[in-house]
Amino acid sequence: MLNSKIALTVSSAEDDVPLSLANRGFCNLTGYDREEVEGRNCRLLQGLETSAESQAALHDFVHDPARDDGRFAILNYRKDGSTFHNLVFMTRLRSRDGAARFILASQFDMTTAEQRKALRSNDERLSRNLADLQVMGQQFGLAMEDSARAIFNSIAMLARLNLDE
Structure with a gap:
């Protein structure tokens, strides 16, 4: 997973859902180093032109533990300030007792x-x-x-x- 070309992240399903892990694909897509994003929320990729609707859709998914997965299109910003159209797939990873523990996300650059x-x-x-x-x-x-x-x-x-x- 860490060396996958597909951008992948794992975040805690609690609190502000900070990233626990970001792979090389994610770092290549966003321009951030792993150390710069782990422990932070993915909101760091949002900027002035990111629509409130797409922000709300992500927020609603993250804060609704009953939803297992979702797909979201959002305009994100790389570390250098350039934008990209990000298609984010998210799924909750649950423990055996059904409690949401983590959120796995994959990101795809849909700009082209x-x-x-x-x-x-x-x-x-x-x-x-x-x-x-x-x-x-x-x-x-x-x-x-x-x-x-x-x-x-x-x-x-x-x-x-x-x-x-």
């Missing part, structure tokens, strides 16, 4: 997936705008289908290039 969703949405809007331009062009007797398609392809290519930066 979020950017690709936005890119698809932009492509769809561009396609609709292209269709509108073609209709307007036809109404004015303009043959602009090839020009409009070239504009669309150029804009879509620029958006993809910016995504890779």
Whole structure:
């Protein structure tokens, strides 16, 4: 577990749920060293743009011992201040008597997936705008289908290039 590439943490299920263990994957994802996070709550990854709704969803899970697992999307911050879209899976680890002892969490950087969703949405809007331009062009007797398609392809290519930066 400690050397897994998947970001994993274990926290106490009591008090402020401080991290008991953070693996190498977690440290690589967040930029923090294990010594900097163990004993602290994962709120240290939250920042100004982290939504109150996602914070509340995590808080509600942590403080509801009846819930065994949950999945949460949250905007987090690395040690260097850069943001990432974190998909967090959490599950309670219980003792034989059913008492919640620990919370195991795995974190996945979904930033690229979020950017690709936005890119698809932009492509769809561009396609609709292209269709509108073609209709307007036809109404004015303009043959602009090839020009409009070239504009669309150029804009879509620029958006993809910016995504890779």
